Amino acid sequence: MLWVDKYRPKTLDQITVHQDVAQNLKKLVNEQDCPHLLFYGPSGSGKKTLVMALIRQMFGPSADKVKVENKTWKVDAGTRTIDIELTTLSSANHVELTPSDAGFQDRYIVQEIIKEMAKNRPIDSKGKRGHKVLVLNDVDKLSREAQHSLRRTMEKYSSYCRLILCCNSSSRVTEAIRSRCLNVRINGPTEEQIFKVLEYIGKKEGLQLPSGFASRIAEKSNRSLRRAILSFETCRVQQYPFVSNQAIPPMDWEEYITEIASEIMKEQSPKRLFQVRGKLYELLVNCIPPEIILKRLLYELLKKLDAELKHEVCHWAAYYEHRMRLGQKAIFHIEAFVAKFMSIYKTFLISTFG
Incomplete structure (x- = not known):
């Protein structure tokens, strides 16, 4: 087992990095007044650890008896029926899923599948119907239509369903959803x-x-x-035993993006753009988020640029990141940024060196 899982805190009392947040969540559970929750903060800050500890606090050991299901749902989309494949992680009391994995079909997941899950209330040991908890990841990546549908679901089933939403940036979540949740900011650890x-x-x-x-x-x-x-x-x-000057290796994908940036700087041509496209595809199929790829690529390119070009390159990176959020195929927008950068840089070299 990886250390990141082996030493993950299991309960709210074991959490030390966000101890104040954990204790406040514990009070909410003890008072049996837990509203819809929106956890937001940078990647790797501990959002998922807090959520799972909270669910264990609510339901006890049964929250650990989880199963992973990969189901295909048939959803009515106007005049036709579409199949949506979705992976869920569920116990008797909670379901965890990532609706944004369905891309532009995410609104159907919210309108039909989440609504269906919200209706099915679990029965506790005393025969009473309890609360169902739905954990939705990457809510900031949901389309506007899906977020509007989610708001209606939150209102309609609030009496017996609790939503726990997780995202990196709350600014991309609609005000209607934010106002219906207790917003919990999870800062990156110091x-x-x-x-x-x-x-x-x-x-x-x-x-x-x-x-x-x-x-x-x-x-x-x-x-x-x-x-x-x-x-x-x-x-x-x-290497073990450790030595004081031991190198700390960067992530493989970071090294790969550094190589891509070097290749872009060496040659600006259709042939090189084609080669770069293949490498970008490789990063995407290995599940590196497109926003992270674009951000890291910009960071590496800026390190190699003259000051007079940096502002223009940053402008176009922001432009294509925005287009990427509106569109569906991330590769088109990252490649368009690379092509734009090549054009700008080649023009700069010709004007400078003739």
């Missing part, structure tokens, strides 16, 4: 908090940590606890 967690894991694993080693991992983690723990385990696999 470097000091990450350092303490790494020290704890090192102690539990019986590892000797050189002075400053855990601090360097925490510094390179970009305030993502998940990333820090994965990097720590990678270092353990690559």
Whole structure:
């Protein structure tokens, strides 16, 4: 088992990084007055850990008896019936799913499937009908139509269904949904908090940590606890005993994007654009989010650019990121950004060096 799962806190009392949030959630459960919740914050900050600990606090050990199902749902879409394949993680009391995985069909999931799940109330040991909890991931990636449908579901089934929504940015969630939830901001952990967690894991694993080693991992983690723990385990696999100047390897996908940026800078041509497209496809099929690819590619290109070009390149990156959110095929928009960058950079080289 990976350390990131092995040392994941199981209960609200075990959570140390967001202790104040965990205790407030515990009070809500004890008072039996838990509203719809919206957890938002950067990736790797601990949203999912808090949600699962909260569900265990609500339902006890039964929340751990989960099953993964990959079902195909038949949904009426006007004059035709469409098949939507969806993966859910469920226990007797809760269901977890990611509606945005269905792309532009996400509104059908919200209108039909989530509505159907909300109707089915679980029966507790005393024969009473309890609350059903639906955990929806990446709510900020839902289309506007899906978010409007979700609002209606929240209102109609609020008496016996609780929604726990998770997202990275609450600004992309409609005001109508935000106003119907208790908004819980989960900040990225500080470097000091990450350092303490790494020290704890090192102690539990019986590892000797050189002075400053855990601090360097925490510094390179970009305030993502998940990333820090994965990097720590990678270092353990690559070399142990640790040495004080041991290199902390970057993520494979980051190195790959650095290579792509170097290739773009070396040559600006249709042939090179075709080669870059293939590499971008490879990143996408390995489940690297398109927004992350575009952001990282921009970061790597900016490091190699003259100051006078940076503003224009940032403008076009923002333009294509916005287009990507409105469209369906991310590869088109990332490739369009690369083509635009090549055009700008080649024009700059010709005007500078003739």
